[in-house]
Amino acid sequence: MNLGARRWWHTFFFVTQFSLRGVLLRKASWFGVLSFAACLLILFPFAFGTELLAQGEVRHGAFWAIQEFVVALVVGRVFQAEQENGALEALLASRAPRSALLFAKTAFTAVQLLSLQIPLVLLWAVFYNVPTEGLMQNVRFLLPVCLLFNFGTSALGALLSCVVARSQAREILLPILFFPLQMAPLLAAVTLMLRNDPAYEYVGGFADGSWWTVLAAYPVVFLAVGFLLDDVLLQE
Amino acid sequence: MTQPTDLSSKSKSALPSASESALRSTRGSDTALLVTAVLTLAAWGYGLFGVGTDRDQGDVYRILFVHVPVAWCAFVWVIAGAVFAVRLFFSPARAQGLDRSSQACVELGTLFAALALLTGSIWGRPTWGRWWDWDPRLTSTLVMFLVTCGYHILRSFTPDVRARRTVAAVVALLGALNVPIVYFSVNLWRSLHQPQSIVANQSNMSGDIKLALWVNVFALLALSIALYRVRRQSIAAKETLEMLRAEQGLA
Amino acid sequence: MTTILVCEAVDLRIDHKPLLEGIAFTLAAGELLSLVGPNGLGKTTLMRCLAGVARPHAGRVRVHGEEVWPSREATFEHLACYLASQPALLSDHSVAGNLEFFVNAFGRRPTWAALREALAEVGLSGREAQVARTLSTGQKRRLTLAGLLLLKPRLVLADEPTNGLDADGVALCLRVFAQLRTGHQAAVCVASHDDRLVKSSTHVLPLERFLPAARVRRAFQGDVFA
Numbered sequence: 001m002n003l004g005a006r007r008w009w010h011t012f013f014f015v016t017q018f019s020l021r022g023v024l025l026r027k028a029s030w031f032g033v034l035s036f037a038a039c040l041l042i043l044f045p046f047a048f049g050t051e052l053l054a055q056g057e058v059r060h061g062a063f064w065a066i067q068e069f070v071v072a073l074v075v076g077r078v079f080q081a082e083q084e085n086g087a088l089e090a091l092l093a094s095r096a097p098r099s100a101l102l103f104a105k106t107a108f109t110a111v112q113l114l115s116l117q118i119p120l121v122l123l124w125a126v127f128y129n130v131p132t133e134g135l136m137q138n139v140r141f142l143l144p145v146c147l148l149f150n151f152g153t154s155a156l157g158a159l160l161s162c163v164v165a166r167s168q169a170r171e172i173l174l175p176i177l178f179f180p181l182q183m184a185p186l187l188a189a190v191t192l193m194l195r196n197d198p199a200y201e202y203v204g205g206f207a208d209g210s211w212w213t214v215l216a217a218y219p220v221v222f223l224a225v226g227f228l229l230d231d232v233l234l235q236e
Numbered sequence: 237m238t239q240p241t242d243l244s245s246k247s248k249s250a251l252p253s254a255s256e257s258a259l260r261s262t263r264g265s266d267t268a269l270l271v272t273a274v275l276t277l278a279a280w281g282y283g284l285f286g287v288g289t290d291r292d293q294g295d296v297y298r299i300l301f302v303h304v305p306v307a308w309c310a311f312v313w314v315i316a317g318a319v320f321a322v323r324l325f326f327s328p329a330r331a332q333g334l335d336r337s338s339q340a341c342v343e344l345g346t347l348f349a350a351l352a353l354l355t356g357s358i359w360g361r362p363t364w365g366r367w368w369d370w371d372p373r374l375t376s377t378l379v380m381f382l383v384t385c386g387y388h389i390l391r392s393f394t395p396d397v398r399a400r401r402t403v404a405a406v407v408a409l410l411g412a413l414n415v416p417i418v419y420f421s422v423n424l425w426r427s428l429h430q431p432q433s434i435v436a437n438q439s440n441m442s443g444d445i446k447l448a449l450w451v452n453v454f455a456l457l458a459l460s461i462a463l464y465r466v467r468r469q470s471i472a473a474k475e476t477l478e479m480l481r482a483e484q485g486l487a
Numbered sequence: 488m489t490t491i492l493v494c495e496a497v498d499l500r501i502d503h504k505p506l507l508e509g510i511a512f513t514l515a516a517g518e519l520l521s522l523v524g525p526n527g528l529g530k531t532t533l534m535r536c537l538a539g540v541a542r543p544h545a546g547r548v549r550v551h552g553e554e555v556w557p558s559r560e561a562t563f564e565h566l567a568c569y570l571a572s573q574p575a576l577l578s579d580h581s582v583a584g585n586l587e588f589f590v591n592a593f594g595r596r597p598t599w600a601a602l603r604e605a606l607a608e609v610g611l612s613g614r615e616a617q618v619a620r621t622l623s624t625g626q627k628r629r630l631t632l633a634g635l636l637l638l639k640p641r642l643v644l645a646d647e648p649t650n651g652l653d654a655d656g657v658a659l660c661l662r663v664f665a666q667l668r669t670g671h672q673a674a675v676c677v678a679s680h681d682d683r684l685v686k687s688s689t690h691v692l693p694l695e696r697f698l699p700a701a702r703v704r705r706a707f708q709g710d711v712f713a
Contacts, residue, residue: 004562007594014591018577018584025579081577087588090575093538093644094592095562163406164390166399173390177407180382181414184421191425214421221413225406231559232325232402235542261712333713397502398542469712476711482503 004097011096015104022081023112030116033073037120040066041127059128060193063120064186067149068179070116075157076174078105079165098230102158106223109154110147117146134198141196145215149189152218156181159226162233188214265465272459279448279455287448296362301448303355305456307377310348311415313460314380317341318412321405335401336475338408340468342387344460349381372423379418383411488515490552491642491674497536497546497556499529505699506532510546512692516641516672519664521685523678524694530678531572533694534646537676538569550642566593566640572647574627576619582606582630583615589634597637605633609659624651632663639671649681661687 001009023030044062045053052058082088091101121142125135157178164173188211195208226233283301290297320338324331356374357367368374387407394400492514499506506529514520522530535541537548539555547554553561561567576585583602590597597605606612609629614622622630628651635643643664649657661684667673677684685691 010591010594014588018580018588018591021584022577022579081579085578086571086573086575087577089535089540089571090569090589091592093540093567093569095539096592096594159406159410163403166396167390167394167403169393173386173393176389177383177386177410180379180386181410183379184414184417187421187425210420210424214417214424217417221417225410225413229325229406233406235402261710395502472712479503483505 008097008100011100012104012107015091015096015101016108019081019105019108020111029077030112033070034116034119036073037066037070037116038123040069041120041123045127053128056194056197057190059124059130060190060197062128063124064190064193066120067113067117067189068182068186070120071113071153071157071182072175072178074109074112074116075153075161075178076171078109078154078158078161083165092234098234099227101234102162102226102230103223105158105161106151106154106219106226109157110150113150113154114146117150137196137198138193142193145189145192148212148215148219149185152185152215152222153182155219155222155226159222159229159233184214185218188212262469265462265469269459269462269466272455272462276452276455276459279452283448283452287444290445296359297445299355299359300445301452303352303359304449305453306348306355307352307373308453309456309460310345310352310377310380312345312457313341313348313464314345314384314408314415315412317345317408321408324401324405331398331401332475333472335404336468336471338405339391340464340471342384342404342408342411343467344464346381346384346388348460349377349384352377353381370422370425372419372425375422376415376419380411380415383407383414387411488517489672490515491550492537492676493547493549494537495547495549497533497548498544499532499536500544501532505544507694507697508699510694510697514642514674514676514690516674517668518690519668519675519677519688520690520692521677521679521688522692522694523680523685528694528698530694531646534569534644534676534678535571538567538644540569566638567642567644568593568635568638568640570631570635570643570645570648572650574624574631576627576630578618578620580619581616582611582619582622585619585630586633586637589631590637593638595638601637605636606630608636609633609663610655625653625656628652629656629659632660635663635667639667639673641671641673643667643673643675643677645675645677645679647679647681648677649679649684657681657683660684 041062044066048058048062053062079088082091092098121139124130130138160174160177160181163177164170167173192208192211192215195211280301283298287298289295317338320334320341324334324338327334353374356377360369360374361367387404390407391400391404394403490513494510494512497510498508499510510533512520522533524530532541536543536556537550539548539559539561543556546556548556550561550567555561575589577588580588583599583606586602586605587597603612603615606615609632611626611629611633614626619627619630628648632648649660652660664675664677665687668675677688679685
């Protein structure tokens with residue numbers, strides 16, 4: 001492996017490692033996001049009415065809508081630890097490969113999202129009366145959907161975090177830019193879950209393959225954009 | 237763009253020709269705008285009075301002559317904005333001019349997207365019985381509109397000039413990339429919109445309606461190009477003034 | 488002597504406003520250059536450009552013969568360290584963790600023994616597990632100096648490195664710079680108001696000489712609408 005590739009992988013692993021370490025050191029932020037999501041999980045039935053929870057679209061739709069809120073919170077803090085005290089600038093000044101930094105943050109954010117989705121699925125199964133006969137099949141199917149959703153979302157989120165990093169009102173800007181660009185994977189995730197829920201009879205004309213294409217396209221497209229534009233994105 | 241130079245080092249005759257060419261340029265743009273506006277009004281008139289009534293939709297269908305050209309212009313200008321954005325990444329030396337072009341394109345894209353949503357809604361009400369339906373084309377237009385709004389908000393919240401050019405270009409590119417993905421997704425999800433009016437070598441519209449539609453498309457495209465020129469000049473003048481003020485602030 | 492840093496005709500701007508123009512200097516191995524000037528002149532902006540973090544409006548910067556600007560070919564394999572005016576830290580990580588981060592950023596992996604030795608040299612021994620957030624400003628600055636001792640870079644770019652340091656801390660900073668210059672043939676470029684640091688420099692460059700020559704009225708010659 002040549003020097004450049006070795007440096008790239010070194011940067012990728014060490015940034016991922018330090019990001020994970022940071023979450024472990026500051027567990028309150030992880031619990032905070034989980035609590036926020038749990039509150040939303042409980043609030044939604046008050047807004048819809050509990051009878052509607054019997055419908056598959058409402059159950060799955062609410063789960064993924066809550067995922068979007070979780071994603072917005074997590075993605076808004078992709079570079080927060082490094083930006084707080086200038087560590088990001090030190091990282092950029094060290095000439096660490098910027099694409100490795102971006103990829104590492106994407107991978108870490110995807111894993112962080114998965115760590116939040118696991119307890120959320122349990123809470124969702126309980127509060128939303130998910131039928132037990134299809135639950136294990138649901139959960140087995142949920143894993144690949146979540147992984148692709150997380151990677152696509154994280155790639156987009158990391159990209160947009162770089163875009164808004166030098167702007168004022170970042171907290172407003174990120175959701176404004178993020179949510180419209182997030183619609184496709186959200187649609188794909190909800191539809192795939194509905195189609196594979198044995199308790200729900202899905203009427204729709206299109207095969208799963210198309211939806212998997214949409215879910216898979218996101219990490220590919222946005223990681224590619226991040227790779228090509230890394231110098232521009234993380235540059236003043 | 238020529239840098240400011242010391243007065244004493246240039247002959248006075250250089251000054252008037254620079255001003256004259258700038259004035260000629262703006263007068264030309266104004267004339268083009270007027271001509272294309274008249275053309276567009278004439279095209280609308282043709283659509284309103286020159287073509288017969290539709291058998292199924294009655295006279296309601298005539299909004300097609302506004303909605304379809306406006307929707308196409310929206311996509312054309314957003315894609316043009318993305319093209320200028322991509323060129324900006326490859327030609328950083330010309331970033332200033334390319335950013336101005338990209339900004340003007342996205343502004344037009346935003347305007348036409350808003351009009352497309354409005355006219356689509358107006359057409360949908362008598363056709364579908366409701367103001368909005370989550371059909372693929374309107375929904376992807378809505379998403380594109382939201383992204384272009386985000387583009388403008390990002391520009392206004394990014395004070396540093398060079399950072400603004402870069403991040404705006406990235407968002408312009410992402411917005412354009414997202415259009416086919418959202419369209420494809422929503423199309424999979426549902427479709428209540430009528431089949432595409434213009435399909436290569438196939439048509440379910442009569443010849444005179446198709447002709448009126450193409451006339452309106454070209455007229456509105458010409459108007460939008462004239463609008464682009466005017467807006468591009470306005471952006472350039474504003475930025476040049478800001479730059480000169482910043483430099484002259486030292487004098 | 489080996490030339491480490493070359494700055495050629497660098498122009499700095501904030502938005503459209505010219506800050507400094509035509510900055511030019513070279514720095515050889517073993518030299519300590521102080522960039523001096525009043526507040527708001529552009530010292531920090533220049534340091535960030537030299538570090539490759541910010542892009543200059545015009546001009547060329549080369550480190551170890553590799554271009555940092557405009558073409559960004561420099562990989563800093565010879566190691567060029569930038570110390571910002573605010574010590575760069577991960578607040579939630581420990582002192583040792585931060586040092587590890589700093590060194591890993593340059594593609595190196597420090598040993599635990601080396602970490603402890605560096606911390607001891609800067610007066611932070613016994614604080615390996617202390618959370619960085621709880622350090623004082625001076626201690627944070629000492630931590631960044633420990634990073635320099637571990638990395639032993641060929642070029643140090645330091646923006647106000649003595650900010651927050653007491654007399655012992657300033658002496659430590661000067662000692663670390665001297666150690667790197669004499670022991671490792673490093674070049675050090677600092678932006679500082681500190682008299683002690685400026686007096687110990689081999690060269691002093693007042694940046695006021697690069698203020699834009701804009702006292703002459705100018706006429707715009709181009710196309711306003713281009």
